Amino acid sequence: MSQIRKKWLETVLKYKFNHDKPGSPTIWSPDLEKISRERIKEIQSEKLSVAFDYLYEESQYYQEKFKQAKLKPQDIQSVEDLHKVPVTTKQEWLVNQTDNPPWGNFSPLSHKRWTTDGWMMFTTSGTTTVLPRVFRHTQHDLKMWAWLGARALWAMGVRPGDVVINCADYGPAVAFWCLHYAMSLVGCPVIPCGGMNVQRRAFFINTYKPTVLLCTPSYALYLGRTMHDLEYPTENSSIRIIITAGEPGPGIPSTKNRIEGLWGAKLHDDFGCTEVAMTPLGYTCEDEVNSVENPVNVHLMEDAYIPEVLNPDTLEPVREGERGILVVSNLFSEAQPILRYMMGDWTSITREPCACGRTHARALGGLHGRPDDMIKIQGLAFFPSTIEDSVRKDPELGDEFRVELSKVGDMDRVKIIVEPKSAIPKSSYIDPREKIQEKLKGLLGVDVQVELVPYGTLPRTQFKSKRVFDMREQCY
Ligand SMILES: [Zn+2]
Known part of the structure; x- marks a missing residue:
């Protein structure tokens, strides 16, 4: 084991308080979770400093990134220095993994360590990219x-x-x-x-x-x-x-x-x-x-x-x-x-x-969401959670909804498809469309068309639900 890795590991484990049982009836690690802001900063600084050196020595990607930023080992000593480290984006990750298949070279994990001390491989769900990214x-x-x-x-x-x-x-x-x-x-x-x-x-x-x-x-x-x-x-x-x-x-x-x-x-x-x-x-x-x-x-x-x-x-x-x-x-x-x-x-x-x-x-x-999830329309931007909150606030509507974005001429159009609540009999049902349209226009600042479909029409999913469908590209 390299000296840098050894020091990194010792530092991480040094702060693994209450590793096998809770330290209080309400807080698992009181000496980590209930401490002063100064102490939090000290612990972060100590861990950050060794993590930086560990990456410098064992991650090819980060070594190149740090060199480009004119950073040397031990240049990062505290959280005050963190701003000197360049930000890493998902796009960089994708390019790196494509250029260095199949894992990319972000991870300090060697093939030997992976095959002798590995636990599991995970992937992203791939909501915004076709290929998942992999993590060991x-x-x-x-x-x-x-x-x-x-x-x-x-x-x-x-x-x-x-x-x-x-x-x-x-x-x-x-x-x-x-x-x-x-x-x-x-x-x-x-x-x-x-x-x-x-x-x-x-x-x-x-x-x-x-x-x-x-x-x-x-x-x-x-x-x-x-x-x-x-x-x-x-x-x-x-x-x-x-x-x-x-x-x-x-x-x-x-x-x-x-x-x-x-x-x-x-x-x-x-x-x-x-x-x-x-x-x-x-x-x-x-x-x-x-x-x-x-x-x-x-x-x-x-x-x-x-x-x-x-x-x-x-x-x-x-x-x-x-x-x-x-x-x-x-x-x-x-x-x-x-x-x-x-x-x-x-x-x-x-x-x-x-x-x-x-x-x-x-x-x-x-x-409430990442920029990828944001809906941009007619110069305005909002998260689907705004629509979700509005739909689910209405006691006459079901849980599910679907947002369709399209283009008519030069104008963006937003259609929200909703379901009634199953328990409400059709005879006593008051059509909520106009009310929802007004409410969403007030919240989002754009005209919204609301369509009501029978209960059970919209799909139910097990993991992350896809509820926003942007068809604007196809409209040209
Ligand atoms: Zn709390």
Whole structure:
């Protein structure tokens, strides 16, 4: 083992407090999560400094990038120096992997280490690119994922005695694997439900009485409605906590209200990304979720990551509370200690301590999407979550919707397709189209056409839902 790698590993493990059990009834690692802002900065600086040297020595991609930026080993000593490191984008990653198949040369992981100490290979879901990007992780990473995931689960209120049903398909996506191993560390058994249809999963919940449900927000609604259709109880089911990942969920007030109302359970968020934040970079605590103020704020795990909020044009930091885009550095991964990765999510943060006692920064109102997801029309831009919140706020409408963007002449057109709520009989149904049209025009600033289709017409999906279809290119 090289001296640099040894020092990096020792530093990461030095701060792995409470590695096998919680340090308090409410906070897993109080000496990491409840410390002063100064102490957080000191820990980040110590980890960043060795991560930079580790990448300089063992990642070909970063060595070239650092040299181009005229950086030398040991040039980065603290978080104050982080701005000197150039940002890494998804586009760079794609080019690098295409030029250096099949893995790219980002990772410090050698072939020998991968084949003797490797754990799993993951891929992105490929929502914006045809080819997925691939990521290999090691046994060290597995242990870190479980520990960091357990800390987030503890904040959500998961405890020994809970039984978890994991409705992910157990494919090569990171979030639900992390939670799977984290549950084991907390001491909770897992019922894996990969490869099952929605009716089978509903049957499992009704029969085996798990208390924690893992899935996407879209799927929590679909599964709950299916339970209802099968005449299984939902509000009085065994489920008391629902943890969602892959889409914005608890941060959209009407989605949170619908899921919590449907299940009689609390909805929590696990936020990350495959490239840099494979464990919950963002997670909700019980105090945030129980608060009557919506939307909830999301804790950022700052001893494991350095989150920065930057102005998208200048890449300079914005002031606390101002909106900007999220750039993240990973301080613990052996395979991907990526520095300053442009996650790109729009957010603003506060460093005020939370009511739960944690002192790490929080993303105000959660994280609502990446620039790739933004809808741009007639010079305006908005996230699909604005439409989602509006549709789900309406008690006469179903959970699903679809956005179609097209062009007529030079004009962009927006059509929103919605469904009625199944429980409302057709005879007493009041056509909501005009009302929704007016509401969305006020919110988005553009004319919107609303189409109502019969309940059950729009597709329900297991993982990330595709609800926006841009047909403008085809219109020329
Ligand atoms: Zn909190």
